Amino acid sequence: MKFTVTSRGDDVSNTLQQRIKSYLLEFGLTHDEEAPEMVVTVGGDGTLLQAFHDYSDRLEDTAFVGIHTGHLGFYADWVPDEVEKLVIHIAKTPYQIVEYPLLEVVIRHEGNVNSERHLALNECTIKSFEGSLVSNVEIKGDVFEIFRGDGLCISTPSGSTAYNKALGGAILHPSLASIQISEMASINNRVYRTVGSPLVLPQHHTCLLKPLNDVDIQVTIDHYTLDHKRIKSLQCRVAEEKIRFARFRPFPFWKRVKESFIRE
Structure with a gap:
């Protein structure tokens, strides 16, 4: 089996x-940074997030x-x-593959026929550089609302515990093929109105955001700006691709949630 090992870059992780x-080399495995079948990350979630983007072109094989x-x-x-x-x-035991859904983001520009396609493991956000973002929010081709506020966060189920949670979004089990839309400081008064709650869209439901005001836009894809x-x-929609995790033992999602947010 071909493998590679990535590090966060600190002394402990590098060692x-x-x-x-x-x-792994002593066990007869082959080190291959270009086309690994197994990527071992040492550091934290950010290190694995970076590895996902580094190898996002070979998710079916890694x-x-x-x-x-x-x-x-x-x-x-x-x-x-x-x-x-x-x-x-890794060297001796057959492992189980657990697949998590990803977010597909397609960005289209004014006056440009070409588009950008990105994959996110955690989330995508859209904000304006100054002032409020005003944007149509279309779901399955129909205008659902006109959003006015700081911005919007579209997350995967596995990313629902990250920025999405800080915005008051729900924690979703990563087995659910879905995306979640959460608002950032929406403007709600007698004139402007949004639903004011996170929205969870199932697979094959597409969310289309169309900015209406003349502002410069900032988009983030995970940790990239x-x-x-x-x-x-x-x-935004659930991507056809999925990330594949190698599981050698049970790794209960709700136990992770408890240990991260509740357990003292």
Whole structure:
């Protein structure tokens, strides 16, 4: 099996990265940064998020597994003390593949026939650089509302515990093929009105955002920021692709939620 190991870049993570690489080579596995079948990330959720984007062109052929060297993560479920156990599992044990849905974002520009397509593991956000964002929100081709406010966040179920949660969105189990739209400080009064609640759209339902005011737009895709002068539309839906995680033991989602937000 071909593998690679990525690191957050701190001393602890770099040391573990080299240990894992050496162990796996001793077991006869092949190190291949270009076309790995297994990507082991050492650091945290951000490290795995970066690895996802680095290998987003080969999601059907690559599985991910994470070791966290900081706080407990939603994607990185192994700890440094378990490195030897994980290495033996990777080298000797058949593993289960767990697939999580992704967000597809298509950006179309004013006066440009070409479009940009992006995949997000956590979320996409759209904001204006100054003043409020005014945007049509279309669902399945029909105008649902005109949004006025700071911006909108469109998240995946696995990303629902991140920025989406901070905006008051619901936590969704990652087995649900869906996307969630959450508002950022919407303007609601006698003149302007939005639904004021997060919306959960199932697979094959498309959300189309069409900015109406003449402002410069900022779009984020996970941890990447894309600055756009003029956007004609931003289309979001559940992607055809999925991220594949290698599971060697149970990793209950609700247990992760409890340990991250409730457990003392």
